[in-house]
């Protein structure tokens with residue numbers, strides 16, 4: 006897997022640290038059922054095959070956080086954006 | 089056909105022409121009392137114990153590919169019960185006891201080899217942590233012994249003891265741990281379940297569920313629909329995909345883990361050894377190849393293959409622990425997609441959807457769990473109540489804050 010960092014150019018996956026799904030939204034504290042919303046946010050995942058957006062950290066490079074669109078079924082990197 | 093020394097002998101005299109297929113090629117029936125989705129170790133063991141220990145009527149196992157094509161045929165075959173937390177020690181010890189009687193129970197040679205699992209420690213702090221874990225195991229009646237450097241050196245002389253970076257100080261050993269031939273486990277359970285009347289239906293992918301008053305009442309498959317009294321999900325890395333078809337989101341992420349085997353060698357490593365300062369564990373198969381693995385790749389994946397950085401990391405771990413393997417050639421490497429749960433521990437429970445049950449979250453350690461997972465899931469399906477050894481493995485534990493997190497790293501599956 007190679008990720009094209011907007012600052013450093015294409016770099017091997019070993020320079021990056023994967024953190025998490027970039028689509029998860031933090032619930033608002035005063036929501037309708039705050040405990041349930043927070044439990045779902047912390048513990049439940051869609052976890053489906055196909056393309057999804059996720060956060061990768063360029064630890065061995067410029068140390069920028071990147072929003073990477075990657076197909077988890079093929080490992081193909083489809084898009085790299087700054088968050 | 090019952091397997092025995094006599095059958096081998098008579099078959100040898102007959103030129104091995106009389107062996108029968110180990111299980112029938114079953115075709116789907118219109119209805120079953122219990123349908124188990126997934127013909128891996130977990131699913132086949134669940135079907136076997138269900139048919140053996142309970143009278144639940146007709147049982148089928150639906151496998152989208154062939155039996156043994158998933159993680160059951162891809163793992164590094166290590167079995168052990170050296171856990172720290174009470175829920176895990178009790179469950180994995182039940183599973184290890186079932187391994188000890190498995191071959192006689194199934195009438196199948198699964199090559200259960202209690203060759204001992206040695207967890208090497210490299211610092212004072214790690215020795216203390218291992219001593220604590222060993223004590224927790226012994227309090228639960230599980231065997232464990234803490235070896236110092238000289239005791240370990242007598243048993244395993246070839247480690248790199250004196251290195252300044254990762255000095256080998258000793259090991260926690262569980263002598264009842266070891267390895268089991270992974271494919272034989274799938275085949276043995278499939279054959280034994282089939283003999284008790286379970287239909288094992290291969291090349292049959294479940295594509296959806298049928299519902300009745302909000303509860304599951306059957307499955308849609310590539311080989312037609314089937315009615316079911318109860319349905320159990322035993323599909324490892326595909327758990328979230330199937331759960332989504334029933335409207336559920338799970339506390340699970342799918343990650344890839346790789347394993348490796350070298351060219352065959354004469355007997356060299358006669359136990360299981362794990363490196364405590366990195367990600368590397370190793371044993372030798374009966375064919376002679378060194379079988380080893382490391383950590384998961386660390387990102388979500390459904391690809392059943394990993395990337396080179398982890399290959400390098402695993403090999404570095406091996407070189408740090410036993411430099412003698414440096415000139416061996418790798419024969420193969422492969423990957424499997426695993427159901428990583430949010431606390432690193434499994435789930436055997438009913439789901440909020442009626443008549444739908446979940447047996448998942450096995451992470452990279454579900455091979456050793458196969459007998460226990462099947463035994464406890466069968467109990468749950470037949471009686472409606474969790475087995476006492478798996479009572480902590482509930483789906484609701486996350487929302488209730490009762491997580492079972494051996495590593496203490498939180499809801500971050502790529503760190504478990």
Ligand SMILES: Cc1cc2nc3c(=O)[nH]c(=O)nc-3n(C[C@H](O)[C@H](O)[C@H](O)COP(=O)(O)OP(=O)(O)OC[C@H]3O[C@@H](n4cnc5c(N)ncnc54)[C@H](O)[C@@H]3O)c2cc1C
Pocket residue numbers: 125126127128129130131150151152153154156157158159160161162163164165166167292293294295322323324325326330345346347381422423424425426450451452453454455456457
């Ligand atoms: C490289 C590697 C090394 C490992 N090493 C160890 C180890 O040393 N010790 C240990 O204890 N554990 C280990 N594990 C973990 C262990 O292999 C798994 O936790 C365990 O095998 C999972 O349970 P299973 O056997 O039921 O899974 P699987 O064999 O994957 O079974 C799931 C089955 O479900 C089927 N399926 C999926 N979707 C559908 C569908 N829609 N319809 C029908 N069928 C479907 C799949 O085809 C598959 O056959 C390792 C795993 C890997 C990948």
Ligand SMILES: [Zn+2]
Pocket residue numbers: 010011012013014063066067068069
């Ligand atoms: Zn960069």
